Amino acid sequence: MSNDMLRSFFLGGFECSSHRRADGVRLDLLRTTTHDVLAGSDYRQLQNCGISTVRDGLRWHLIEVSPGQYDWSSFLPMLRGAAECQTEVIWDLCHYGWPDHLDIWSPEFVSSFSRFAAAAAELIRSETGRSGLYCPVNEMSFWAWAGGDSEKINPCATGRGAELKRQLVRAAIAATDEIRKVDPQARFITAEPLINVSGGSGDQAWQTEAENYRLSQFEATDLLTGCLEPELGGRIDNIDFIGLNFYPDNQWYLGGSTIPLGHHSYRPLSDMLVEAYERYRRPLVISETGAEGSAAPAWMHYVCSEVEDALRRGVPIKGICLYPVLDYPGWENDRTCEVGLLGTPGPGGERQVHHRLLDEMRRYGHLSDLARKAGSFADA
Template sequence: MKSFLTNIQEHFGDKGYDGDQFGGASGHNGNGLPTGLPNNFMFATGIECSYPTIDQGKTRRDLLAECDHYNRYKEDLGLVKDMGLKVLRYGLPYYNIQKGPGKHDWEFADLAMAEIKRLGITPILDLMHFGVPDWLGNFQNPELPVYFAEYCEEVAKRYPWVRYYTPVNEIYVTAKSSAKDGLWNEQLKSDKAFVTALKHTVAASIMGTQKIAKHRPDCVIVQSESAEFTHELRAEHTEAVQLQNRLRFTSLDLLYAHQPEGDVLNYLYDNGMTRKEYDWFMAGEPPGYQVMGNDYYGRNEKIMLPSGELVTSMDVLGWYNITLDYYQRYKKPVMHTETNVFEADQGPTWLWKQWVNILRMRKEGVPVLGFTWYSLIDQRDWDTGLAQKNGNVNACGLFDLDRKPRPVAEAYKQLLQEYGQITIVPHGELFEVTERPATLKVEV
């Protein structure tokens, strides 16, 4: 008896069967540089733009200035395009734009945004990155949500072509570094100050999103938040460390109207949140399409030794396992919104390790929209969390401060060439990012 393959070959030829090119064995495997189409996985970088104050408000850190982006913004944006990237996490200097209620200086913002648009780059526009204008003081100011909402609306009106936003970058880190760890801005070290900063920044994000949605009802909100965890290596865990591991969710709990655990809720009430404020947060999540962005650096994950000493664990659980906890809690589409290492020679290996985490998450069926190497160029003083102005160069960029490529730039180009045209989920052509407004939100 003849093989069925013989009959097929006689009728249809040897391989390359007509019709198979439409997604069969002869279909496209997803390699090639990103296309920017609505179903294309979003490969991104970012430009570090932090601007907290230190020295009790006397010194403003502005990484856009310290890394010379203001003078070299065209060159920097050109590097994004030359890399083959279509997406850029980009922060305008909020502290220097909103000069007062109803007063704005758009000079630099207009120049940079025009160049981004000219180059065909899709910005994820970062509207508050670790600092506020001097006239607003700091994150203890209850007026912040109202004035920040005004700013968000002005941005949305001025750049109507922008759809992707991060209203407040890393809300939890903003509140913790400013009001619990005493590093930036108000430089306080109390639970009450932390809760105050937390509720003001979450409220600012919610109110800002509402104003953006007025002008872009199809807005996509990529909430960048730090993925953190502390491993407590003690036979009997302490309540303080375990509470800290639960508090890491609090910013997203309030943002997404997800009821926190009882001890966390008691902590909020004990430290100044009123029942009326809590009910306001629990009324519902903000408008727009909500994407849960998780930032992961090896230094985000720590081990507490029996002695109480904290050491960096560097990738014990990793982005996949930590982010999976967040995904199972909120059931939002995911994006890996920041990662890097300070050692330039380790950059390529870290990049590939993060990509393995992405592939593992996709294999689980979790919709992962994108990945970000942060940042485009080297940074300064993140080895001290910006708390000291030493001018130390952190060799974590795709390019150094002379705009020369680091080894990780070539590795990222290889990654883009191999995977650049994959879709957000398998057969993602069927589930493209729609241009319709977000209206219906249900849990099943």
């Protein structure tokens, strides 16, 4: 298997957010979905659905309970469960949450995170005998907006989004450097929103503002790769896969509503994927996608058909990650969000399979063959 291929083209992503909301309540989605205790069973169920690569996460706040002291008991059952059924895992090291003893704005946050990342990579290497796959910091762009400008999640600031984004980039770069010291063959992926912002019928100034907003989606990755502000330490080899998160509400009018699929202002996903690839010339992964309820199969059909078009245009797309792969309780109101391939567990731990969604994924099983050939069509 080449170094840019994953074990399965379709991936399952386990919601592992562990941030504090604006009211101070800390979320722990691995616990509330019971994935923390059912990890082995969940991985086996996904294997039965043809999914042998997943995104999953470590809960830093549970592991580093005091400065520099690591308790791996919350993580080892997941790590060993994946190894037992030969599931390949892309590990999120920081998914919006961090230990309470750290100030996210401080230099110590960066150094503490990089030490934690290295310790985690060393453990993963020693337990599995394999090099790891990592997403050091999840969705830096969204986190900067939600936590640095909008007071929606920790650190619940306003007017500090640009500052927070750069702090998260520093942390991701430092973590990547330290992981490579203990695991030189480790691979790294981003997970950043893929968006489109339209100026609608606004004047030229409004159109320019909309385009600038649209282009801001690339800023975190530009910082990470050193294309922007190289003094932060960014390099293109910090990334092996460009991960792109794409949902039904990822296109909107500037200052207005979501653009509905099928509207003339709705930009085809395939065109967005071509743009991302031409910008970075790295393999792409749809690192998150999905829709809720009855929309899920139709959305998967749309995403897969657009990915197929992009593959045939020579874009090397290595996977599509259904995220979250489990139904989960909503961040704000704990209502069950029926977005997953797997539902809530029964008495024996087995989860209900959403077969219409699975059928749609199986309909596009040929995408894995196209992904192995991607690149050969570019000059056709």
